[in-house]
Amino acid sequence: MLLAREGMQRVPSDKIELFQLRDFVPLALRAGLIRLIEQDRRPSTLADAGDDRYFRTSETCDLDTTEPAVQALEDLLYDLNGIDPAHGEPLQGQRYDVGQEFKPHCDYFNRGGADWATYCSVAGQRTWTFMIYLNEVEGGGATRFKAVGKTFQPEAGKLVCWNNRRPDLRENPNTLHHGMKVRKGIKYVITKWYREKPWGW
Ligand SMILES: O=C(O)CCC(=O)C(=O)O
Numbered sequence: 001m002l003l004a005r006e007g008m009q010r011v012p013s014d015k016i017e018l019f020q021l022r023d024f025v026p027l028a029l030r031a032g033l034i035r036l037i038e039q040d041r042r043p044s045t046l047a048d049a050g051d052d053r054y055f056r057t058s059e060t061c062d063l064d065t066t067e068p069a070v071q072a073l074e075d076l077l078y079d080l081n082g083i084d085p086a087h088g089e090p091l092q093g094q095r096y097d098v099g100q101e102f103k104p105h106c107d108y109f110n111r112g113g114a115d116w117a118t119y120c121s122v123a124g125q126r127t128w129t130f131m132i133y134l135n136e137v138e139g140g141g142a143t144r145f146k147a148v149g150k151t152f153q154p155e156a157g158k159l160v161c162w163n164n165r166r167p168d169l170r171e172n173p174n175t176l177h178h179g180m181k182v183r184k185g186i187k188y189v190i191t192k193w194y195r196e197k198p199w200g201w
Pocket residue numbers: 094102107131141142143177178179180189191
């Protein structure tokens with residue numbers, strides 16, 4: 001269904017359902033969203049990160065759904081993917097400064113991991129990830145999917161999205177991805193994660 005959108009491109013592999021769409025978010029909206037991330041940023045926290053303080057070194061914030069720019073992005077996503085917004089986690093903004101990264105990880109939660117009960121008991125596992133680059137980064141900051149040898153360069157307004165599950169609905173380890181270090185400039189991204197069941201709590 002995503003391929004029905006003009007400009008949507010699928011990475012040619014049967015290991016993962018992985019897509020990109022350029023110019024998904026228009027310039028005016030990108031600027032508003034960057035402003036909100038700058039206002040609300042705080043150091044990222046992570047489920048199951050253990051002791052590795054260097055795993056995800058960016059700054060993160062949940063975006064306020066009452067902000068018009070946030071609602072506009074929610075509407076764009078719903079127009080594109082038709083996924084019931086009740087299954088969506090709050091949009092999350094991230095800001096990476098020079099040297100910051102998000103080391104290789106999968107977005108789904110580890111079954112049996114310490115946080116499984118806390119994070120998945122109500123809304124279930126993560127299903128799809130929709131990630132948007134809000135700006136051009138002067139150096140570094142690409143997102144690398146090792147299993148399929150695909151590296152996405154940050155381009156302002158570009159969407160990258162993937163299914164965290166396989167056709168049999170089990171978690172897909174081929175979704176492992178690395179938000180690589182920013183070498184120059186600042187990188188802003190927004191991530192939307194969807195769950196198996198309604199989130200609403
Ligand atoms: O910033 C990136 O390139 C990756 C972000 C990411 O993996 C995430 O937010 O889950």
